[in-house]
Amino acid sequence: MKLTHATTLTDTFPSTSTSTAIVNLVVTILSILGFLKIYRRVANKNLAGLPPGPSPWPIVGNLPELLRCKPTFRWIHGFMKEMNTDIACIRVRNTHFIPVLCPQIAREIYKKKDAIFSTRPLTLGTQETSGGYLTPIFANNEQWKKMKKMLISEVVSPARIKWLHDKRAKEGDNLVFYVQNQYKANKSVNLRLVTRHYCANVSRRMFLGRRNFGRGMPDGGPGPEEIEHVDSIFNFMKYVYSFCISDYFPFLAGLDLDGQQRSMKHINNVIWKYHNPIIDERIQHWRSGKRKDMDDILDVLITLKDPTGSPFLSDDEIRYQLVVSFSSLLNSFASSLPPCTYMIYIAI
Numbered sequence: 001m002k003l004t005h006a007t008t009l010t011d012t013f014p015s016t017s018t019s020t021a022i023v024n025l026v027v028t029i030l031s032i033l034g035f036l037k038i039y040r041r042v043a044n045k046n047l048a049g050l051p052p053g054p055s056p057w058p059i060v061g062n063l064p065e066l067l068r069c070k071p072t073f074r075w076i077h078g079f080m081k082e083m084n085t086d087i088a089c090i091r092v093r094n095t096h097f098i099p100v101l102c103p104q105i106a107r108e109i110y111k112k113k114d115a116i117f118s119t120r121p122l123t124l125g126t127q128e129t130s131g132g133y134l135t136p137i138f139a140n141n142e143q144w145k146k147m148k149k150m151l152i153s154e155v156v157s158p159a160r161i162k163w164l165h166d167k168r169a170k171e172g173d174n175l176v177f178y179v180q181n182q183y184k185a186n187k188s189v190n191l192r193l194v195t196r197h198y199c200a201n202v203s204r205r206m207f208l209g210r211r212n213f214g215r216g217m218p219d220g221g222p223g224p225e226e227i228e229h230v231d232s233i234f235n236f237m238k239y240v241y242s243f244c245i246s247d248y249f250p251f252l253a254g255l256d257l258d259g260q261q262r263s264m265k266h267i268n269n270v271i272w273k274y275h276n277p278i279i280d281e282r283i284q285h286w287r288s289g290k291r292k293d294m295d296d297i298l299d300v301l302i303t304l305k306d307p308t309g310s311p312f313l314s315d316d317e318i319r320y321q322l323v324v325s326f327s328s329l330l331n332s333f334a335s336s337l338p339p340c341t342y343m344i345y346i347a348i
Contacts, residue, residue, distance in 0.1 A: 051098060053089040054079055061091035063248060072243045077101075093248050095121070123247040125239045128264045131320040137328070147321070150312065154300055155325065164297075167205040171198065174211070178220035185219070196330075197222040200230045203329045207322055209296035213274050225274065230330070232270040237327050239264050271323060279319055298322065 056062050069075035076099050080088050086102035100106050122133070130138040136147035154160065175198045182189045200222075201211050214225035222230070244260045246253035256262060279298065285291035286302050294300060301321060304312035313321070 050096065051087045051089040052083055052085050053091070056091045059093070061093055061095075063092050066090075066092065066243045067245070092243075095248065121241075121247075123241065124244045124253065124260065125242050125247075125264065128261075128268065129236060129240055129320075130324065131316050134317050134320050135324040137324055147317070150304065151321075151325075154304065155297060160297075160300070164206045167296075168202055171202045171205055171211070174198075174201065174220055181219040193222070196230050196234075197226060199330050200226065200233070203326050205296070206329075207297045207326055208275075208278055209298065210278075228270060229274050232267050233323075233327050233330055235263070235267050236271065236323070237331055239267070272319075275319065275322065279315075279322070283315060283318075297325070 054062055054065065057064060065075065066072050076088070076090070080086070080099065080101060087098065087100050087105055090097040090099070100109065126138040127133065133139045133143065134147070136144055136151050139147055175194070179189055179194065204210055204212075212223060212226060213229060214223045216223045216226070239260055242260060245257050246255075253261075282291070282298055283302055286299070291299070294303060298318070301313055301318045302311070306312045
């Protein structure tokens with residue numbers, strides 16, 4: 001007779017000690033995760049939260065809204081007005097944009113937190129318009145410190161502004177002359193044209209030492225060269241932070257899906273067509289000793305020296321600094337001048 005081996009209960013199921021160990025391990029892991037979650041909540045309560053903003057989509061954030069709502073800045077101003085806030089937060093992938101409308105908040109950021117916010121975003125627009133982040137507005141780290149120091153001490157200092165007073169006053173006389181000629185000829189005054197080109201003429205006098213690139217117009221108005229130059233400067237500012245697709249998806253940069261690369265190259269070519277001959281000639285005159293007296297900001301930038309006696313700025317730094325300074329000044333003037341121009345027109 002054949003005997004069979006009886007299967008015991010302990011052969012079929014794991015031992016009680018093994019089951020207990022597994023349960024203890026699971027409980028320990030869950031306890032640690034729960035503790036970390038509670039700790040994170042408590043820690044986040046002590047941190048200031050991000051400003052309010054539109055609800056982001058998973059992964060891509062608010063990118064669909066940026067691509068759908070054009071122009072983007074109007075969409076930003078619109079939802080900030082709806083939310084009744086002067087500061088907001090927009091998330092696009094891993095990037096957070098913090099638009100600020102309140103002048104007090106903006107001044108506080110600039111004065112107290114400038115070192116924190118000095119790391120500018122690396123975008124297609126800023127790279128193309130600053131020659132690879134050479135200017136203080138777009139530069140980072142040591143380049144930012146170098147250019148900011150130069151800008152504050154040599155370009156926008158009170159002494160420099162006073163030094164350029166006569167150039168601004170002369171262009172004010174030309175503005176009155178042009179408006180009066182339009183009035184005598186019984187022509188309407190295009191306030192937008194007058195404002196733009198008065199600001200541009202002042203900027204050209206202060207930075208390049210001239211009013212016109214061509215012959216100008218007999219009535220004091222801008223010529224075709226000045227109109228093309230000013231239009232390019234305003235388009236230049238349009239593409240600086242324009243929410244380009246490749247800024248968030250760098251692997252799409254070569255495709256130029258929204259056409260911004262092509263537009264920016266055209267704008268740069270127009271600006272360099274007018275700026276480069278003047279800058280190159282001036283640099284050559286200073287290096288050859290043909291020019292010895294400073295007359296404008298271009299002369300100041302060329303003659304700056306470092307402690308070793310070498311030029312403080314490279315040729316490319318001078319070129320791009322002039323473009324960025326020109327556009328910044330033109331934008332500031334254009335924002336504040338229309339009421340003043342209207343008062344001049346009424347007085348005449």
